[in-house]
Structure formats: C-alpha cells, structure tokens
Amino acid sequence: MSQVLRCGKYCLDLSHPLIMGVVNVTPDSFSDGGHYFDPQRAVAHARQLIAEGADVLDIGGESTRPGAAPVSLEVERARVLPVLEALADCGVPLSVDTRKPALMRDVIAAGVAMVNDVTALSAPGALEAVANSRVAVCLMHMQGDPGTMQANPTYHAVVREVRDYLAARVAAAEAAGMSRDRIVADPGFGFGKNLEHNLELLRSLEDFKTLGVALLAGLSRKAMFGKLTGREPRDRVHASVAAALIAVKNGANIVRVHDVAATRDALAVWRAVNS
Secondary structure: OOOEEEEOOEEEEOOOOEEEEEEEOOOOOOOOOOOOOOHHHHHHHHHHHHHHOOOEEEEEOOOOOOOOOOOOHHHHHHHHHHHHHHOOOOOOOEEEEOOOHHHHHHHHHOOOOEEEEOOOOOOOOHHHHHHOOOOEEEEEOOOOOOOOOOOOOOOOOHHHHHHHHHHHHHHHHHHOOOOHHHEEEEOOOOOOOOHHHHHHHHHOHHHHHHHOOEEEEOOOOOHHHHHHHOOOHHHOHHHHHHHHHHHHHOOOOEEEEOOHHHHHHHHHHHHHHHO
16 A cells, blocks of 8 residues: 555655544534534634644535435535635645535535545546546445435445445546545445444454555544443544544544544554554
8 A cells, every 4th residue: 555645736644644624514414513504614613623633624515424315516515615715725635525526526626635425436427527636535335325324234244345345446446547545445434334333344444454545434423432332422522532543553544533633632642652
C-alpha cells in the first residue's frame, strides 16, 4: 500500500493515523441532525473541527442513518455547495459524502479533494464522474439501503463477504483509471450490520489491509455503542474514542469522527507510546 493518499491538490501522509471530521448539513442525521443545518453554522463548526485537529473534513447533505429517506439532487446540492464554497480556503482537504454522480461532478468542479460514497461508486456514471479527476474516493460497503439496511442484516461470513465486495469495487475503480493511492476502503460499520457483525469487523480490520489501499473506519457515536453502553448518541464520546483507538491499532489509516479534539488527544498518546 502507498504511504500517501493523493486527493486533489493534497498528498496526505499515511504513516500516522488521520482524523476525518464530520460536518452534517442535514436536519435528520442520527447524531447531530439539525445542529449545523444552517450553512453559516456548518461552516463555523467545520472551522472549529480544523482548530481541534481534523486532517480532512467530510461534508454531507443527505442523511444515510438507518431508516433515512433519500433527498433530491437539488436539495442535496443546495445544502452542500454553499458550505464548500465558504470553506474553499480552509487549508485542509474537503470530502463530500454523496452517492449521486451529478453532485460528484459538481463538487469536483468546486475543488473538493475526495468523494465519500456509501454505495462505493456503484451508481450508473459514478465511476466515470470521479475517475478522470484528481480526487480521492472512499468506497464503502453497505448491505441494502439506508431505509431498510438494519431490518435484518445477514451474512454467512461477514469479514470475507465485506472484504470481497470492497476488493471488487477497488478493482472497478482501478479499471476505470484510478490509482490505488487515490482509493480508500471503508467496511461500513452500522450499514447493514448488527452488533456482532460490527464487532467482528473491528476485530478483523487487519484483514482488510490485503486490499492494498488506505482503510477508513467510521464508528463515531454509532448505535452499536448505544447497545453496549446504554447511552444516547451525544453521550457516546468515550466509547467512540475507544473504538477509534482499536481501529487504528488494527490497521485503520483514517478515522471518521464527530469528536475531533477527544480523538486527537487519544491518538497523540497512542502515537507517543508506539513511536
């Protein structure tokens, strides 16, 4: 695997774990839905995450929480583009979390550095929208769709099945012209997985290094921690930080989090001990 991630004009060093801060410009995301729905509040929140130590910002205009309904291209575009424009000079790579090829083209034209797609560029035209640019892509595994994915997720061998799916999507991205130093793989914690599936994936993250691309773990504040601790999303900071550390120990290059400062401090201790 390359020791760098090439995303737009940026070249990120993967020799140490990176923090991706979450900016939800939505009224209904599971953890902070509505808090940063106003573009000005979203931009202020994004700048705060940078001050706390975020290496990348991931901006989303469509909730993909369990049970979420899709939104139109026009709505998602109106939520995301003003925030992107306001953060053009922020100094860190900007990622946009979308599964719509038309919006991928729009945000690439606007200077985004990464596309984060929960459907792994499987929509018609998605590979073409990204491949001929310089942006990085995060390919995520999801069983089903957000509206129904948690109804009854079923696997015979969750690690093997998720890894095989991601291997196929990495191969598709390569065949479309993307080099591996532009590709990130994400097992998709909570996206069509129950608690035991999520725990098995976290235990086995090292197995995903065979994909030969950077690995992202998005565990922050997820329902699995509600089941384990009984706490509501905003009170899952400690559990989320613990999971981020486990993910990094087991091979994750990037952790996608809501609580950047807490994660940064924990990783600083981890790096000091392991340096």
